[in-house]
Amino acid sequence: MVEINLKHIYKEYDGNDNYSVSDFNLDIKDKEFIVFVGPSGCGKSTTLRMIAGLEDISKGDLVMDGKVINDLAPKDRDIAMVFQNYALYPNMTVFDNMGFGLSIKKMPKDEIKKRVDNAAEILGLTDFLQRKPAALSGGQRQRVALGRAIVRDAKLFLLDEPLSNLDAKLRVDMRTQIAQLHQRLQTNMIYVTHDQVEAMTMADRIVIMNDGKIQQVGTPDELYNKPTNKFVAGFMGSPSMNFFDAELKNGRVSNGRGLDVAVPEGRLKVLREKGYDGKKLTVGIRPEDIHTEQVALEAMPDAVVSAKVEVSEFLGTDSMLYSRTGETEFVAQVNARDYHKPGEEVEMAFEMSKAHFFDDDTELTIE
Amino acid sequence: MQANADLNNNTPAPRKSKKRKKKVNWTLTSVMMVLAIFAILGPLYITVVIALKDPSQMTNVLSLPKQIHWENFKNAWQMTNFPKMFLNTLFITVVNVIFTIFTNSMAAYVITRYRLKNKFFNMMYYYFISAMFIPFNVIMLPLVKEVSAFHMDNIIGITFLYIVFGLPQNIFLYSGFVKEIPTALEEAAEMDGAKPMQIFFKVIFPLMKPMHATVAILSFMWTWNDFLMPLVLLSNPDQQTLQLAQYVFQGQFSTQYNLAFASYVLVLLPVLIMYVFFQKYIIAGVTSGSVK
Numbered sequence: 068m069v070e071i072n073l074k075h076i077y078k079e080y081d082g083n084d085n086y087s088v089s090d091f092n093l094d095i096k097d098k099e100f101i102v103f104v105g106p107s108g109c110g111k112s113t114t115l116r117m118i119a120g121l122e123d124i125s126k127g128d129l130v131m132d133g134k135v136i137n138d139l140a141p142k143d144r145d146i147a148m149v150f151q152n153y154a155l156y157p158n159m160t161v162f163d164n165m166g167f168g169l170s171i172k173k174m175p176k177d178e179i180k181k182r183v184d185n186a187a188e189i190l191g192l193t194d195f196l197q198r199k200p201a202a203l204s205g206g207q208r209q210r211v212a213l214g215r216a217i218v219r220d221a222k223l224f225l226l227d228e229p230l231s232n233l234d235a236k237l238r239v240d241m242r243t244q245i246a247q248l249h250q251r252l253q254t255n256m257i258y259v260t261h262d263q264v265e266a267m268t269m270a271d272r273i274v275i276m277n278d279g280k281i282q283q284v285g286t287p288d289e290l291y292n293k294p295t296n297k298f299v300a301g302f303m304g305s306p307s308m309n310f311f312d313a314e315l316k317n318g319r320v321s322n323g324r325g326l327d328v329a330v331p332e333g334r335l336k337v338l339r340e341k342g343y344d345g346k347k348l349t350v351g352i353r354p355e356d357i358h359t360e361q362v363a364l365e366a367m368p369d370a371v372v373s374a375k376v377e378v379s380e381f382l383g384t385d386s387m388l389y390s391r392t393g394e395t396e397f398v399a400q401v402n403a404r405d406y407h408k409p410g411e412e413v414e415m416a417f418e419m420s421k422a423h424f425f426d427d428d429t430e431l432t433i434e
Numbered sequence: 435m436q437a438n439a440d441l442n443n444n445t446p447a448p449r450k451s452k453k454r455k456k457k458v459n460w461t462l463t464s465v466m467m468v469l470a471i472f473a474i475l476g477p478l479y480i481t482v483v484i485a486l487k488d489p490s491q492m493t494n495v496l497s498l499p500k501q502i503h504w505e506n507f508k509n510a511w512q513m514t515n516f517p518k519m520f521l522n523t524l525f526i527t528v529v530n531v532i533f534t535i536f537t538n539s540m541a542a543y544v545i546t547r548y549r550l551k552n553k554f555f556n557m558m559y560y561y562f563i564s565a566m567f568i569p570f571n572v573i574m575l576p577l578v579k580e581v582s583a584f585h586m587d588n589i590i591g592i593t594f595l596y597i598v599f600g601l602p603q604n605i606f607l608y609s610g611f612v613k614e615i616p617t618a619l620e621e622a623a624e625m626d627g628a629k630p631m632q633i634f635f636k637v638i639f640p641l642m643k644p645m646h647a648t649v650a651i652l653s654f655m656w657t658w659n660d661f662l663m664p665l666v667l668l669s670n671p672d673q674q675t676l677q678l679a680q681y682v683f684q685g686q687f688s689t690q691y692n693l694a695f696a697s698y699v700l701v702l703l704p705v706l707i708m709y710v711f712f713q714k715y716i717i718a719g720v721t722s723g724s725v726k
């Protein structure tokens with residue numbers, strides 16, 4: 068039903084010297100669940116608020132269903148928003164909070180009641196409808212905020228870090244509830260978070276931002292496996308990717324401080340074609356692509372380093388080995404059966420076919 | 435400002451934490467309480483006693499009346515034209531309180547919300563606040579001229595002036611309160627499709643309740659007790675207020691103390707009743723505002 072296009076959008080706040088958001092380009096398809104993710108202060112909320120109309124757009128066009136709506140008042144955009152701090156009306160009951168938007172639109176009372184009751188049912192708020200927000204727990208308030216949005220047939224839902232104030236368990240619960248809600252409502256949602264796990268689990272497409280600029284747009288899988296630059300590679304995944312400043316020589320990457328592994332044929336060909344032979348570059352490898360099993364060691368004999376485990380964390384199915392080879396530190400995520408005590412010397416194989424290579428200056432992926 | 439002092443005396447300090455267990459010095463507390471009772475109830479006692487006496491008994495102001503002269507009240511009632519004056523005063527006070535709450539809260543809201551973004555509103559803020567520092571006496575005479583030129587020397591005119599003269603203090607009070615209301619609430623209402631007036635009256639105005647109570651009580655006390663402004667503005671005897679009517683006892687040859695005091699009691703009663711009634715609200719308002 069709706070398509071939203073953000074065309075070269077810039078935002079400069081009064082009194083700031085540079086743009087808080089610059090050259091933001093994104094086409095959102097109908098029914099898509101988009102997640103904005105990025106570190107604090109990267110401009111996620113600003114972009115969301117520009118879409119909502121709560122913040123002026125300094126430059127560029129915001130297009131909804133083919134019409135430029137830069138100057139349309141928020142109340143006329145038909146967008147529902149869930150605020151990070153809930154922003155529930157303290158003087159109204161839960162019922163009135165959820166029905167406020169509908170009563171403003173002069174909807175008949177029984178229709179409002181039907182919708183609010185329905186939303187309350189979905190969100191498990193039926194018993195709290197006559198309470199004031201002050202008498203609710205954080206998770207319940209959060210659900211009221213969501214409820215206020217879903218009773219309306221808005222074209223677009225904007226959610227600004229709606230789960231940031233909840234405890235870990237509730238957050239996981241709400242995550243699935245929101246995903247189900249999206250399934251049920253079949254509307255566009257834009258969801259802001261700085262938690263990459265939330266982004267990965269919920270999004271159709273993720274927009275990853277840094278410093279006011281889009282770094283990459285893609286499915287969770289694309290962002291995880293084919294990051295376009297070092298920032299994306301480092302941001303997605305937990306624990307984050309290991310990076311090494313190294314030099315490519317004789318088909319091997321080494322940093323002269325402990326790391327020295329061979330690069331498989333196919334990857335080597337690309338690097339050579341791009342002229343990185345004999346040059347410096349950044350090597351990235353995810354913790355789960357470093358192995359300690361015997362089979363792996365045998366399969367990749369020329370990518371084995373011997374490392375000393377300094378700290379090890381047992382996480383149930385996996386264990387994290389914070390290790391060091393020479394002066395080079397890295398993290399390996401291995402099967403819990405391969406648990407090693409701190410201080411142990413362990414042979415580890417780097418699965419270099421899964422490694423990422425980045426240019427030292429531009430930090431872009433070499434491909 | 436008289437009202438303000440009263441208010442502070444009678445509302446208990448709301449922030450006293452219960453956890454802090456300090457030993458109470460009961461002797462000192464009792465002494466203070468007794469002193470306070472004397473300071474407040476003493477004069478009240480004298481007022482009531484005099485109001486019930488005969489003029490011949492005035493030599494000892496503290497003595498109880500030998501015979502109770504209820505007719506003092508009746509005479510005072512007639513001499514001050516009490517019902518008429520009461521209605522006049524009530525009109526001025528009630529209209530003033532209602533309009534003050536609506537207009538002053540609205541003005542304060544707009545000024546507070548825009549004053550950081552817009553120089554004009556910031557100027558307005560300082561313009562209003564600076565008016566707090568102009569004593570009424572300074573503008574009194576020019577005001578009299580101005581008011582008569584505009585034919586505002588009547589009840590309607592003075593009511594209007596009360597509403598306007600309350601602005602500086604009320605903007606100051608409301609403004610501090612509005613600052614604490616998160617703007618996200620208005621943004622949420624805006625996303626819900628509300629127009630500015632709807633946002634104000636459905637979301638912001640109800641939230642200002644504690645401050646409405648404070649402003650209402652201050653405006654009420656001020657208007658009800660004011661003597662100076664009616665004195666200089668209201669010339670028509672039909673249009674005078676209760677306070678002004680007390681002037682009749684200031685006779686050329688003698689002051690009729692007994693009647694005057696009986697009349698004071700009559701004037702005081704509505705205020706006391708209102709005050710007792712409102713105090714509940716004010717205490718509730720203060721605590722609910724601070725806990726949230």
Ligand SMILES: Nc1ncnc2c1ncn2[C@@H]1O[C@H](COP(=O)(O)OP(=O)(O)OP(=O)(O)O)[C@@H](O)[C@H]1O
Nearest residue numbers: 080081083087106107108109110111112113114261
């Ligand atoms: N009202 C404002 N005036 C001036 N600068 C602002 C304003 N709001 C945000 N900024 C600046 O714009 C940049 C982006 O802010 P924004 O709130 O969009 O970040 P964010 O990505 O939402 O961060 P977070 O995850 O912490 O919420 C920041 O550098 C911030 O300092």
Ligand SMILES: [Mg+2]
Nearest residue numbers: 111112113227
């Ligand atoms: Mg934010």
